[in-house]
Amino acid sequence: MLAREALQELVQVLGAENVLTEQEDLLTYAYDATAAMKHHIPEVVVSPLSTEQVAEIVKIAIRHNVPIYPRGSGTNLSGGTIPIEGGIVLSMLNLNKILEVDQDNLTATVQPGVIIQALNEEASKCGLLYPPDPGTVTTATMGGSVSECSGGLRGLKYGVTKHYIMGLQLVLANGEIIRWGGKTVKNVTGYDLVALFTGAEGTLGIITEIIVKLIPAPETRKSILAVFDDVDKAGNAIAAIIRNKVIPATLEIMDNVTIQTVENFVHAGLPMDAEAVLLCEVDGYKEVVEREAVLVERILKEQGAVQVKIARDDKERDLLWLARRSALPALAQKRPTTVLEDATVPRSKIPDMLKAIRRIATKHNLQIATFGHAGDGNLHPTILTDERDLEEMKRVHLAVDEIFETAIALGGTLSGEHGIGIAKMKYLDWEFGEAGVAALRHIKEALDPNYLFNPGKIVRRD
Amino acid sequence: MSVYNSLDSITEELHKCMKCGNCMAVCPIYKETRQEVGVARGKISLVEYILSGEIEMTKGMGDRFSLCTTCMACNTNCPCGVRFDKIILAARAESVRKKGLHPVKKIAFTALKMQRAFDFGMKAGSVFQAVALKNIPNRHSKLARMRVDIGIGKEKVFPMLSKKTLRSELPEVITVKNPKMRVGFFTGCMINYFYTDIGRAIVEVLTENDIEVVIPKFQACCGIPASVNGDVTSARALAKRNLRAFERVGADALVVACSSGGTAWKHVFGELLENNPELKALADKWAKKSYDISEFLIHQVPFKKESLGRVARKVTYHDPCHLNRGQGISKEPRQILKSIPGVELIEMKEAGRCCGMAGSFSLVHPDLSVQISEYKTADIAQTLTDTVATGCPACRLQLQSGLENSRVDEEVLHTIQILAESYRAGTKERKNS
Numbered sequence: 001m002l003a004r005e006a007l008q009e010l011v012q013v014l015g016a017e018n019v020l021t022e023q024e025d026l027l028t029y030a031y032d033a034t035a036a037m038k039h040h041i042p043e044v045v046v047s048p049l050s051t052e053q054v055a056e057i058v059k060i061a062i063r064h065n066v067p068i069y070p071r072g073s074g075t076n077l078s079g080g081t082i083p084i085e086g087g088i089v090l091s092m093l094n095l096n097k098i099l100e101v102d103q104d105n106l107t108a109t110v111q112p113g114v115i116i117q118a119l120n121e122e123a124s125k126c127g128l129l130y131p132p133d134p135g136t137v138t139t140a141t142m143g144g145s146v147s148e149c150s151g152g153l154r155g156l157k158y159g160v161t162k163h164y165i166m167g168l169q170l171v172l173a174n175g176e177i178i179r180w181g182g183k184t185v186k187n188v189t190g191y192d193l194v195a196l197f198t199g200a201e202g203t204l205g206i207i208t209e210i211i212v213k214l215i216p217a218p219e220t221r222k223s224i225l226a227v228f229d230d231v232d233k234a235g236n237a238i239a240a241i242i243r244n245k246v247i248p249a250t251l252e253i254m255d256n257v258t259i260q261t262v263e264n265f266v267h268a269g270l271p272m273d274a275e276a277v278l279l280c281e282v283d284g285y286k287e288v289v290e291r292e293a294v295l296v297e298r299i300l301k302e303q304g305a306v307q308v309k310i311a312r313d314d315k316e317r318d319l320l321w322l323a324r325r326s327a328l329p330a331l332a333q334k335r336p337t338t339v340l341e342d343a344t345v346p347r348s349k350i351p352d353m354l355k356a357i358r359r360i361a362t363k364h365n366l367q368i369a370t371f372g373h374a375g376d377g378n379l380h381p382t383i384l385t386d387e388r389d390l391e392e393m394k395r396v397h398l399a400v401d402e403i404f405e406t407a408i409a410l411g412g413t414l415s416g417e418h419g420i421g422i423a424k425m426k427y428l429d430w431e432f433g434e435a436g437v438a439a440l441r442h443i444k445e446a447l448d449p450n451y452l453f454n455p456g457k458i459v460r461r462d
Numbered sequence: 463m464s465v466y467n468s469l470d471s472i473t474e475e476l477h478k479c480m481k482c483g484n485c486m487a488v489c490p491i492y493k494e495t496r497q498e499v500g501v502a503r504g505k506i507s508l509v510e511y512i513l514s515g516e517i518e519m520t521k522g523m524g525d526r527f528s529l530c531t532t533c534m535a536c537n538t539n540c541p542c543g544v545r546f547d548k549i550i551l552a553a554r555a556e557s558v559r560k561k562g563l564h565p566v567k568k569i570a571f572t573a574l575k576m577q578r579a580f581d582f583g584m585k586a587g588s589v590f591q592a593v594a595l596k597n598i599p600n601r602h603s604k605l606a607r608m609r610v611d612i613g614i615g616k617e618k619v620f621p622m623l624s625k626k627t628l629r630s631e632l633p634e635v636i637t638v639k640n641p642k643m644r645v646g647f648f649t650g651c652m653i654n655y656f657y658t659d660i661g662r663a664i665v666e667v668l669t670e671n672d673i674e675v676v677i678p679k680f681q682a683c684c685g686i687p688a689s690v691n692g693d694v695t696s697a698r699a700l701a702k703r704n705l706r707a708f709e710r711v712g713a714d715a716l717v718v719a720c721s722s723g724g725t726a727w728k729h730v731f732g733e734l735l736e737n738n739p740e741l742k743a744l745a746d747k748w749a750k751k752s753y754d755i756s757e758f759l760i761h762q763v764p765f766k767k768e769s770l771g772r773v774a775r776k777v778t779y780h781d782p783c784h785l786n787r788g789q790g791i792s793k794e795p796r797q798i799l800k801s802i803p804g805v806e807l808i809e810m811k812e813a814g815r816c817c818g819m820a821g822s823f824s825l826v827h828p829d830l831s832v833q834i835s836e837y838k839t840a841d842i843a844q845t846l847t848d849t850v851a852t853g854c855p856a857c858r859l860q861l862q863s864g865l866e867n868s869r870v871d872e873e874v875l876h877t878i879q880i881l882a883e884s885y886r887a888g889t890k891e892r893k894n895s
Contacts, residue, residue: 024522025497027511028504033481047496074498075483093496113496117487138487329541336477388477 072144078421112143149199151417156375167211235351251375344416378416533816558692646713771887819860
């Protein structure tokens with residue numbers, strides 16, 4: 001139980017309007033976007049307005065020994081923001097200012113509550129772009145996506161969130177405010193702590209300011225869609241595109257189950273018996289884009305695509321993307337519960353992974369549709385189920401186990417972009433071994449010895 | 463089972479929600495409060511906890527459920543197709559069943575039911591309104607502001623109550639030579655008591671198109687203010703009265719000029735009366751021939767274009783939520799505006815964004831309502847137009863209020879008022895030539 005004094009101190013620092021204690025409000029911070037996950041109700045929700053207030057909150061939490069669960073928009077898919085031990089939910093949404101877009105240094109400085117899309121709108125006014133674009137770009141916060149190291153559709157060419165984080169201001173578990181990194185391209189002063197805190201899921205410190213790298217927005221883009229009657233041919237096509245030194249901005253794949261579901265949903269004109277669809281977009285200078293598009297088209301045909309379509313204008317582009325954009329909605333509307341995983345393999349192993357997932361689905365008698373970022377090996381096997389069907393949920397959990405096992409066996413990883421949170425903690429030693437898990441724990445305990453920040457996530461307390 | 467009868471009616475709707483939070487991207491309330499309970503996902507969770515028995519309905523829960531303008535933007539942005547408008551109505555009805563209606567709302571909705579007393583009150587109001595309201599100099603229309611804050615803020619600008627209600631001003635049947643058809647006009651309260659100018663324009667346009675208009679004297683409030691706040695009993699009584707009033711006079715079609723009225727006749731009456739086979743059949747019959755006026759003029763008449771005269775206006779159009787997302791009508795009013803000679807239609811940035819009025823929402827949450835309207839005012843100001851057209855008198859009030867408070871000089875009119883103006887100009891042009 002949160003001590004009455006702790007509550008009083010929080011109100012003193014933040015004002016009563018920024019401290020939520022009524023049951024009706026607390027209940028709405030007990031979950032995030034993760035499917036089939038038990039909810040936990042926090043004891044208080046606070047919304048700081050400055051870094052100093054965050055530091056004060058941390059000091060109160062230390063004094064009363066209550067955990068802090070930092071939260072942005074709560075859109076993560078690994079249980080990363082669920083307050084599993086109660087305590088304080090720290091909502092960062094009121095720290096939502098874009099402090100600067102620096103055109104000379106190609107950086108932006110933002111507070112953690114800024115929505116990713118808002119940063120992109122501001123950057124685009126200067127012809128600049130912040131490339132990471134997770135599916136939640138219109139809802140997720142910068143703080144949340146830095147903490148989860150979000151990926152998205154542009155990973156192949158542009159990388160993911162961690163490639164764009166240059167500097168951080170943080171509040172540590174002792175209540176101290178520190179800064180690491182900055183606007184310089186080069187910086188080897190001390191350990192690379194900016195990299196450490198990016199993707200730490202709020203378990204090591206609380207991010208209160210972020211300096212990101214921006215890039216000039218590509219001049220133009222072109223989309224190409226290819227239909228395959230064989231998964232291996234699609235896999236070979238992916239490899240062939242890269243081998244020919246074309247790095248598309250996006251290279252997406254949808255499997256047969258996804259294609260059928262999408263086609264029934266939006267009638268985008270995909271053949272129902274297609275085994276795989278690749279959707280590729282090249283971007284950059286006009287001349288380069290023209291050349292690359294022609295090349296990609298040729299490669300796709302050489303690799304045995306039964307159908308190749310190039311979008312001639314924005315309208316045709318939207319039509320090609322309709323199928324891919326509709327993938328998740330179409331799948332989500334089929335059954336009430338959508339378990340979306342993000343096991344990731346080296347891109348050369350995509351056909352193996354797709355076939356393994358299909359085997360697993362048959363074995364456990366489940367509907368699994370797979371789509372995802374083929375170009376970077378990050379697939380989204382999506383299990384369509386119903387939380388209320390306990391017997392089926394047992395099979396779902398077994399299937400998830402096997403998907404992770406397969407990904408690791410193929411030289412891949414548990415999570416490409418959703419993070420470990422609560423959902424994948426138990427698999428960590430499969431990938432790292434006991435020694436690896438212990439090393440993670442040592443880092444956690446060096447920075448947060450009392451497990452104040454987001455306890456119950458990534459590393460288990462012994 | 464309708465959403466007005468039981469929470470169980472929305473169980474499947476709730477299960478569709480996968481908590482992705484996409485509703486956060488478009489919810490006008492969440493944009494202001496940034497609290498989870500403000501957005502659909504938060505309120506859906508509350509209803510789930512109630513249904514699972516984890517918590518009981520509380521009065522506080524009812525307060526949280528009031529945080530929704532029912533703009534339906536979340537419906538449109540939901541990847542799982544969750545109809546949050548249904549969920550919120552069911553939750554509010556449940557809250558009223560379990561915890562009763564807010565006392566102020568109780569008085570208000572009871573008054574709506576007592577038509578004659580209400581009429582008298584409004585008439586008395588039109589005489590005595592100067593006591594409470596202070597006139598604002600405005601060259602477009604008679605506006606006023608509260609002299610004292612009675613809990614709804616002094617920000618809101620009100621139109622002055624009309625000296626004569628529309629229904630007492632006009633005869634019950636307005637005949638034309640060689641009528642093409644006979645149309646029933648459901649005025650709704652705002653047009654009857656405040657914006658009689660819209661009502662007159664509707665009649666003008668219909669008669670201009672050789673349509674006989676019948677305005678049943680004993681029609682009542684549409685009941686939407688009651689049904690969206692969970693007062694199902696009052697809403698049901700009003701639905702019955704309206705159906706009987708129109709059934710008595712009979713008509714080939716029914717037109718409305720406000721988005722609440724359209725929603726009521728097309729959808730809500732049938733849902734409210736589903737347990738009464740006779741009335742349900744009546745509601746369904748009228749639902750089939752109910753039209754928003756712009757939809758009616760485009761698809762059913764179609765309206766005369768040759769007698770339109772020149773109207774020099776730069777117009778931007780605001781989409782009322784319950785006309786656009788609620789009834790799928792957004793092209794028709796624009797088509798009408800574009801057909802008027804001299805009218806230049808300039809689109810604003812987010813024409814479909816909720817204006818923040820949402821009926822009694824603006825009275826219960828005056829500050830939020832004003833904050834939401836500020837985006838709309840800014841978007842309108844950017845268009846550099848002189849006129850805002852819209853299809854809903856409640857939106858008109860909110861837009862006027864927002865523009866007045868920001869000192870933006872724009873006239874706010876119902877689309878059909880501009881069409882009526884054009885017919886008038888046409889008549890004048892023909893006389894002069």
